[in-house]
Amino acid sequence: LLSGAGIKTPLSCAGAGLARSVKQQRILALSRCRDSIFACVEHDMEKGLIERLMALDDITEPDELTTHIERIVQGLGFDYFRLAIIIPVSHQRPEIRILNSCPEEWIESYSKQGMIARDPVVAAARRQLTPIRWDKVRGTDEQVDVMIEAAKCGLRCGVSYPLHGPRGEHGVLSFITERYQPALYVEIASTLAMVVPNVLEAAIRICRPKGDAG
Numbered sequence: 001l002l003s004g005a006g007i008k009t010p011l012s013c014a015g016a017g018l019a020r021s022v023k024q025q026r027i028l029a030l031s032r033c034r035d036s037i038f039a040c041v042e043h044d045m046e047k048g049l050i051e052r053l054m055a056l057d058d059i060t061e062p063d064e065l066t067t068h069i070e071r072i073v074q075g076l077g078f079d080y081f082r083l084a085i086i087i088p089v090s091h092q093r094p095e096i097r098i099l100n101s102c103p104e105e106w107i108e109s110y111s112k113q114g115m116i117a118r119d120p121v122v123a124a125a126r127r128q129l130t131p132i133r134w135d136k137v138r139g140t141d142e143q144v145d146v147m148i149e150a151a152k153c154g155l156r157c158g159v160s161y162p163l164h165g166p167r168g169e170h171g172v173l174s175f176i177t178e179r180y181q182p183a184l185y186v187e188i189a190s191t192l193a194m195v196v197p198n199v200l201e202a203a204i205r206i207c208r209p210k211g212d213a214g
Helices: 002-058 062-075 104-112 118-128 142-151 182-187 189-207
Strands: 078-087 095-100 156-166 171-179
Touching: 002 062, 002 189, 062 078, 062 095, 062 189, 078 189, 095 189, 104 142, 118 142, 118 171, 118 189, 156 182, 156 189, 171 189, 182 189
Parallel strands: none
Antiparallel strands: 078 095, 078 171, 156 171
């Protein structure tokens, strides 16, 4: 009897150990398969983004540029963008251009109420070079009101990049979401760092008045 018990117990343990080993191998295989799939998806997304950025060189009209940027930002997980740029012009007033895909309600309200004068993102873009995370923005009551009004129009979260061109151009480029997603910027910060200079270069080329050499 003791001999029989002694045989059964090791076999039982061995069987359980083998089952666990097989299960672990399956989990490991599934994990590797998942990682491989994610790697392929990320590669395809990166390839598609690079192709879209290269296509910026072929765009010649502001409206076409707006549509193209909108596709880029939506592909990155954002809902809207807003690009404001000031281009110095020889012997004339600077050229001010705004391209965006924001809701018409917000565009009209922002313009009519002159919100640019109290926009905390614009103010921050004038004094810093690093990206401006909307969830970190602080300011006066009037400035905070601008962000509250933006949220009411569906512009709840975003990150804005101060822009500085090679010939004195400056402005700000914002990537915006309807939902509160502050972590999105952190996840794709390196990708946005690639997008911003390409968009800025295209905007300067397309929006600079014809015949002006800067």
